[in-house]
Structures are given as structure tokens and as C-alpha cells.
Amino acid sequence: MARPGGRSARVQQAVHAAVHELEAEVGREALTVPLIASRAGVTPSTVYRRWGDLRELLSDVAVEHLRPEAEPEDTGELAADLTVWAEQFLDEMASPSGRAYIRDALLGDPEGANAGQCSAYAAEQIGTVLRRAADRGEQRVPDAETVLDRVVAPMMYRILFRPGGLDADYARRLVADCLTPERDRR
Amino acid sequence: MARPGGRSARVQQAVHAAVHELEAEVGREALTVPLIASRAGVTPSTVYRRWGDLRELLSDVAVEHLRPEAEPEDTGELAADLTVWAEQFLDEMASPSGRAYIRDALLGDPEGANAGQCSAYAAEQIGTVLRRAADRGEQRVPDAETVLDRVVAPMMYRILFRPGGLDADYARRLVADCLTPERDRR
DNA sequence: CAGCTAACGCAAAAGAATAGCTTTTGCCCT
DNA sequence: AGGGCAAAAGCTATTCTTTTGCGTTAGCTG
Numbered sequence: 051m052a053r054p055g056g057r058s059a060r061v062q063q064a065v066h067a068a069v070h071e072l073e074a075e076v077g078r079e080a081l082t083v084p085l086i087a088s089r090a091g092v093t094p095s096t097v098y099r100r101w102g103d104l105r106e107l108l109s110d111v112a113v114e115h116l117r118p119e120a121e122p123e124d125t126g127e128l129a130a131d132l133t134v135w136a137e138q139f140l141d142e143m144a145s146p147s148g149r150a151y152i153r154d155a156l157l158g159d160p161e162g163a164n165a166g167q168c169s170a171y172a173a174e175q176i177g178t179v180l181r182r183a184a185d186r187g188e189q190r191v192p193d194a195e196t197v198l199d200r201v202v203a204p205m206m207y208r209i210l211f212r213p214g215g216l217d218a219d220y221a222r223r224l225v226a227d228c229l230t231p232e233r234d235r236r
Numbered sequence: 237m238a239r240p241g242g243r244s245a246r247v248q249q250a251v252h253a254a255v256h257e258l259e260a261e262v263g264r265e266a267l268t269v270p271l272i273a274s275r276a277g278v279t280p281s282t283v284y285r286r287w288g289d290l291r292e293l294l295s296d297v298a299v300e301h302l303r304p305e306a307e308p309e310d311t312g313e314l315a316a317d318l319t320v321w322a323e324q325f326l327d328e329m330a331s332p333s334g335r336a337y338i339r340d341a342l343l344g345d346p347e348g349a350n351a352g353q354c355s356a357y358a359a360e361q362i363g364t365v366l367r368r369a370a371d372r373g374e375q376r377v378p379d380a381e382t383v384l385d386r387v388v389a390p391m392m393y394r395i396l397f398r399p400g401g402l403d404a405d406y407a408r409r410l411v412a413d414c415l416t417p418e419r420d421r422r
Numbered sequence: 423c424a425g426c427t428a429a430c431g432c433a434a435a436a437g438a439a440t441a442g443c444t445t446t447t448g449c450c451c452t
Numbered sequence: 453a454g455g456g457c458a459a460a461a462g463c464t465a466t467t468c469t470t471t472t473g474c475g476t477t478a479g480c481t482g
Contacts, residue, residue, distance in 0.1 A: 056448050058460065084438065096461055098439070157343050162399035169397040199410070203393035204385040211355040211392070213348035224385070242479050244429065270469065279431055284470065286429085 064090040065097060069111045078150060081108070109158030112151040113167050122175050128183035128191060129229055132201070135179060136221040139172070140205050144216050149209060172202050192228060200228040250276040251283060255297045264336060267294070295344030298337040302354050308361050314369035314377060315415055318387070321365060322407040325358070326391050330402050335395060358388050378414060386414040 068090035072081055083104050087094040101107040122135045142148045155164045176197045183191045192200075201224045208216055254276035258267055269290050273280040287293040308321045328334045341350045362383045369377045378386075387410045394402055 057446085058448085061461075082438070093462055094439080095441090095463080099460080103439085153342065156339065156396060162397075165397045166399065169393075198393070199390040200386070203390040206397070207355075207384070207389035207392050210342060210396075211348075211351045213352065243477085244479085247430080268469070280470080281432080281472085282430055289470085 061090070061092055061096060062100070065092060065100075065107070066111055066114070069107065078108075083107075103158070105154075105158030107158070108154045109156075109164045112154035113164045115147075115151045116155060116168050116171060118171055118175055122179050124182060126186075128179065128186075128188050129225070131179045131182065132176075132197070132225045132229070133222055135175060136201055136205070136225050137218045139175075139202070140209075140216065140218065140221045143205065144209050152206075152209065169198070169202075173198060176202075190229070197228060201225055247276070247278055247282065247286070251278060251286075251293070252297055252300070255293065264294075269293075289344070291340075291344030293344070294340045295342075295350050298340035299350045299353050301333075301337045302341060302357060304357055304361055308365050310368060312372075314365070314372075314374050315411070317365045317368065318362075318383070318411045318415070319408055321361060322387055322391070322411050323404045325361075325388070326395075326402060326404065326407045329391065330395050338392075338395065355384070355388075359384060362388075376415070383414060387411055 065086060068086045069081070072086060072089055076085075081104065083097050084094045086104075086107070087097045090097075097107065101110070122131060125131050125134065143152060152168070155168055159165055173194055176194050180191055180194060180197070201221075204224055205216070205221065208220075251272060254272045255267070258272060258275055262271075267290065269283050270280045272290075272293070273283045276283075283293065287296070308317060311317050311320065329338060338354070341354055345351055359380055362380050366377055366380060366383070387407075390410055391402070391407065394406075
């Protein structure tokens with residue numbers, strides 16, 4: 051955006067707020083650009099020009115919803131920190147609204163910038179957990195890439211491609227397997 | 237569908253064929269229901285009634301594209317079989333058209349049936365590879381779930397959420413790590 | 423072969439998206 | 453401060469998509 055301040059900023063905020071309100075009032079399926087624009091006190095053409103289409107707008111909004119609200123909990127031990135974080139992550143992402151936001155974020159975003167942001171959020175939180183562990187002097191702290199591959203990716207894959215059968219125990223198993231590489235599998 | 241044979245089947249095939257043709261001719265972005273319907277020799281309302289909207293239709297077509305065309309190669313050894321398969325899988329899925337099909341399949345499919353089908357295709361191919369290995373009497377053959385979690389899921393996650401930086405070497409590493417669980421990580 | 427009904431065609435109407443042009447409003451420069 | 457430039461929003465007409473109601477066709481069943 052060439053003009054971050056003033057009217058542009060107000061319009062962006064009004065439109066995002068309108069999406070939030072209308073999502074709650076009429077449901078995601080019933081959202082349309084004219085409806086959102088009218089609620090935001092803006093003309094539809096403004097929305098089309100700024101966002102291109104409804105999908106891209108919803109993609110933007112979805113990324114906001116997916117931003118973590120707090121720092122990961124600090125229990126004093128890596129395994130517990132990661133487990134708690136993974137359980138909560140899975141819980142949020144696998145819920146109906148979480149799945150809807152993920153899909154929206156992926157969808158209206160051919161370049162992958164919004165999707166990349168989602169991954170960056172997770173990477174950031176994991177980085178925090180791992181850094182704490184390293185600062186405490188814990189041994190065998192994996193790197194963030196490994197945790198993304200071994201914990202986050204399987205959860206996301208199942209959320210997107212294999213609906214059903216996801217629970218906190220699965221998250222715990224992934225974390226445990228990730229932290230104990232010598233464990234034998236059949 | 238209550239009437240699998242006759243006209244219904246012909247319409248379905250004509251519409252799918254029209255999508256294929258037009259994808260090649262005008263590009264995915266330019267596809268519209270009226271355009272597809274006219275090419276298929278059908279009225280738009282028929283398409284809307286059968287598929288609901290464009291996204292669901294494209295989701296159906298995408299799943300067809302994602303169906304594997306051949307059995308996995310048989311090299312006589314599990315590690316090589318899996319490596320070859322993963323390399324090819326990543327290559328196809330990470331390509332621009334592969335990514336587009338994945339997104340389409342996920343998108344127009346609130347129930348997740350089409351997405352589940354994609355995962356089932358991969359599981360089937362992996363199952364074939366693992367079964368061969370077991371029949372040969374190889375030791376330490378993982379189960380299909382493990383391969384999905386450790387090989388397929390990370391590739392898919394990166395394709396969807398972290399564009400860029402994907403190559404055959406990554407696929408090889410995932411397979412190797414999956415087959416040698418005692419390997420130490422930092 | 424006769425009846426039933428799902429599925430399609432047709433056409434009208436509602437709604438959404440686009441494009442051209444005008445107006446407003448930040449922002450920068452003197 | 454004031455003036456000029458250009459980005460962004462408003463307005464409106466037009467096009468295209470989507471929905472809907474009703475009549476027709478054509479598989480399926482007895």
C-alpha cells in the first residue's frame with residue numbers, strides 16, 4: 051500500500067471489521083462483496099479494487115484469525131512445552147472454524163504469501179519454545195525445521211486431507227516421536 | 237446419483253471433458269460455468285444443479301488429475317522404491333499445475349471427500365510398495381501411516397504453506413530419515 | 423409398454439463483477 | 453501554510469454469472 055495512513059487505513063479496518071461482524075451474523079457462506087461493502091460503509095468497487103475478489107479478502111481476514119494470541123506456555127521443560135503447544139495447535143486448527151480459516155487462507159492466495167504467513171506463525175512459536183530449551187541447557191533440542199516436518203506437517207496434513215480421527219493423543223505421539231529419534235518403529 | 241447410466245453419465249463426461257479442454261485453451265483463471273456448459277453442449281443451470289458451483293466442479297476434475305496413472309516402480313528394494321516414488325510424487329505435486337490441482341481439490345470440497353481421495357491414492361501407492369517389501373522378507377518395513385506422516389505430510393505441508401525450496405533431495409532425505417529411525421539429529 | 427420421477431432444457435429475473443469517469447484526500451514540496 | 457500530484461474512493465452503466473420456476477425428456481421399474 052502506498053498510503054498506510056488516513057482514509058486507506060480506515061477503509062481497510064472498516065472492511066475487516068465488517069467481515070468479522072457478518073461472519074458471526076449471517077455465516078461464512080452468505081458473505082458477498084456488496085454485503086460486506088455496505089456494512090463497511092464503502093462501495094463494492096473499492097473492495098474489488100483493493101482485494102481483487104472475495105476470496106482474497108477472506109484470505110486476509112483468515113490470516114488474522116490464525117495469528118497466535120499469546121506466547122507458548124513455559125513449563126520449564128522442552129517436552130512438556132512442545133506437547134502443550136501441539137495439543138493446543140491441533141485443537142484450534144482442527145476445529146470447524148479453524149479448518150475454514152486454513153482453507154480460506156490457502157485459497158485466496160495464489161502466490162502463497164498468506165499461507166507462508168501461517169507457517170511463519172507456527173515456526174515462530176516453535177522457535178520460542180526451542181530457544182528456551184536451549185537456554186536452559188537441555189540436550190538434544192531439535193531444530194525448528196525438524197519440528198515443522200515431524201509435528202506440524204502431519205497434523206496439518208490430516209486436518210486437510212484426512213478428516214476425522216484427530217485427537218490430542220495424536221499430537222502427543224508426534225511430539226514424543228520427534229524428541230526420541232532412537233525409538234524403534236515396526 | 238440415482239441414475240448412473242444414460243444421459244446423466246453422458247452429461248458428466250461431457251462437462252468434465254469440457255473443463256479439460258478449456259483449461260488447456262483459455263487457462264484455469266478464465267473458466268466460468270457458462271463457458272464450460274456451452275462447450276459441453278449443456279445449459280448452465282444443469283451444471284449448477286449437479287455441482288453446486290464452479291469450485292466443486294473443479295474439485296472433482298482436480299481429483300481425476302491427481303489419480304496416479306501407474307503402479308509404483310519395482311526396483312527390488314524398499315528404500316529405492318520409496319525414494320523413487322517420493323521423488324516423482326514431489327515433482328508432480330510441487331509443479332504449478334500440481335499445486336493448482338491440489339488447491340482445487342481442497343477448496344471446492346467442504347466435506348473433505350475429494351481431499352480424502354487424494355490421500356487415499358497416496359496411501360494405496362505406498363501400501364503397494366510396503367507390501368512388496370514385506371513379501372520379499374525385508375526387515376524393518378514401516379507401516380503406511382508412518383510413511384504418510386514422515387514423508388507425504390512434510391512434502392504436502394511445504395507445497396501448500398512454504399512455497400519455494402523444494403527439490404528431489406528433500407524427498408530423499410525424508411525417505412531416508414523415515415527408514416532409519418535411530419539416526420541422530422541435532 | 424405404461425407409469426414414475428430424476429435429470430435436463432429453457433427463459434426470466436436477481437444479483438455480482440467490471441469498467442469508465444469523476445471526486446476526494448493523503449502526501450510532499452516549496 | 454498552501455498548492456500540486458497521484459493514489460484511492462465514489463458513482464453509474466453494463467456485462468456476466470447465478471438462481472429459480474416450469475415444462476419436457478428419458479432412464480428405470482413393474
